[in-house]
Amino acid sequence: MKLNINKLKKLLKKRKIDVGLIINSRLNDPSFFYFADVIPEHAFMFVSSKFPTRIYCSALECEQKKKQSSIKNFKELNKKAIDNIKLLIKKHKIKKIGLNFSYVTVSEHKRLKKLFSGIKIVDLSQDLKQLRAIKTKKEILLYKQASKLTETVWAKTINAIKKHKLKTELQVKEFIEAEIEKDGYKTSFPLIVASGKNAAIPHYSPRQNKLKGFCVVDFGINYNGYCTDITRTFFVGKSTKKEIELYNLVNNAKNYASTLITPGKRTAFVTKKTRQALGKYEKYFTHGLGHGIGLEIHEFPNLKTEAKDKFYPGMIFTIEPGIYIKNKLGIRIEDDYLLGEKGLIQLTKAPKDLVVINR
Incomplete structure (x- = not known):
């Protein structure tokens, strides 16, 4: 260009x-x-x-x-x-x-x-x-298109899960890959589909395990060279009040982080404040709050407590808080955002409420 x-x-x-x-x-x-x-x-x-x-x-x-x-x-x-x-x-x-x-x-x-x-x-x-x-107008347009396609693939996936067509981690992985390839694209990184206690492992590799409890699906599309990255968490089985509260805690933390982001703000400040919003569950948040995306899946800015980066208009990045309780459960919710001249624009939108699929 x-x-x-x-x-x-x-x-x-x-x-x-x-x-x-x-x-x-x-x-x-x-x-x-x-x-x-x-x-x-x-x-x-x-x-x-x-x-x-x-x-x-x-x-x-x-x-x-x-x-x-x-x-x-x-x-x-x-x-x-x-x-x-x-x-x-x-x-x-x-x-x-x-x-x-x-x-x-x-x-x-x-x-x-x-x-x-x-x-x-x-x-x-x-x-x-x-x-x-700092993305150009052309890149921003590509990202808006890529985000829509990513959301469409997820909508088809969760619909297939609700209809009991997909019952294992591996089936979900293969379905998403097939949908992406059907449109002529590739995944932007190896998919993560983790069910039950496996969801407590942030970078878990899917197997033939049946979907149960909290299920975390992390995927993205390489759209004309540019990578999207989203994570969705849903529940298979009968959820308890406590489990719904945990999902809401993570989702609220993500939304809170988005309210803190303005041009010139340090990424470390936003990360620290968001971690604090998790209260006693902060110790179960074991990775950064997010990262820039672009031609690579991890780019500037880095959303970590030790990062020196700042937010500037034109940046596209993820916000992905999570909690991981070993051998019990994992919840991660991740969306892609663009910092525009007039404020933050959410490119992808995770469900406000926990999707529960009874089986």
């Missing part, structure tokens, strides 16, 4: 870096897609104010990716290209290159240091995460 390229150029200027080098190789860097709208299998992207943005990739992909990308300066990656890159660096007197260290292997880093001998290579990983945290 041209807008995103311009954002990177401003960042490079601010940090006095001559060239931003984005590499997609063994480790798939989501930032490559962020700037180019395509992900060639093995490619180099050079971004600078000194010359037009250019991408080097294999001859097999060059023409096809050029048609799909907003960047039109594609060149074949071969031995001649390496000489051209060296000439480019020399011609424009490049002294400092910014690189996403998070997506470069040790061996690749060594080769790059050899290729750019005498040039300082600095880490851009945190800067790129900060850059991607």
